[in-house]
Amino acid sequence: MLAACSSPPEMTSPENQVPTTVAGPDSPLYVIGPGDTLNVFVWGDSELSTQVVVRPDGMITTPLVEDLPASGKTPTELARTLEAKLSKFVKSPKVTVSVTEFVGRYTEQVRVVGQASQPQSINYRDGMTLLDVIIAVGGLTDFAAGNKAKVVRKVNGKTTEYRVRLDDLIRDGDISANVKMMPGDVLIIPETWF
Structure with missing residues (x-):
């Protein structure tokens, strides 16, 4: 008998097949992670606009705002956080954050x-x-x-x-x-x- 040389049965039952749909949002939002490069643009204040890389600890430092958690936030969430922090120094700041180089979590x-x-x-x-x-x-x-x-x-x-x-x-x-x-x-x- 050649039973010792046979291959194990293939996993073809429906419960072992990759689902074609997954519960959750159709288009997941991008979440910033360590290593991502961010373009921080402060409208009307080029001195506060900068490009930063998210550190391994998930933090960034921008002009006037040090050690700000960025990892785990969407670019929009980070922009709103920066606006709140900058409002201590600038009247009604408007901030846009875009990810220019993606690494992600x-x-x-x-x-x-x-x-x-x-x-x-x-x-x-x-x-x-x-x-x-x-x-x-x-x-x-x-x-x-x-x-x-x-x-x-x-x-x-x-x-x-x-x-x-x-x-x-x-x-x-x-x-x-x-x-x-x-x-x-x-x-x-x-x-x-x-």
Whole structure:
């Protein structure tokens, strides 16, 4: 008998497939994270306008305002906070904050580990799919077991693993295997055993 050489059954039941929809907002708002570069524009006061990088501790320093928490806020929330802080020094300040270079928090990234050509963390973009992620990491190595890959996702505080079919998507062009990714997803691509 060759039972010792057989492969384990594929995880194809519906509960192990990546959901095509996820409860929550259709378009998640970007949340500032350490390493992001911000353009802070104070209308009518160029001396207070500046470009800053969010420090590893999540704080920024601008003219007149030191050690201000930025990580975890949206650009609009940070702008309102800056307006409140600057109002001690400037009459009715109007502030705009824009993110010019994105790094983001880990919860706003998609991380790829294992047998990707260039494993890395990728900034999540609205509407990102599995194919987008694979293109960003340069594809799979020759040793990747693509159809045994899985997405680890946290939904409502519960961590769940979903099997994805990378070989079917990339090598066979099966577009039904192109699932939607979410911020905070981890794609694990195992090595094949010959």
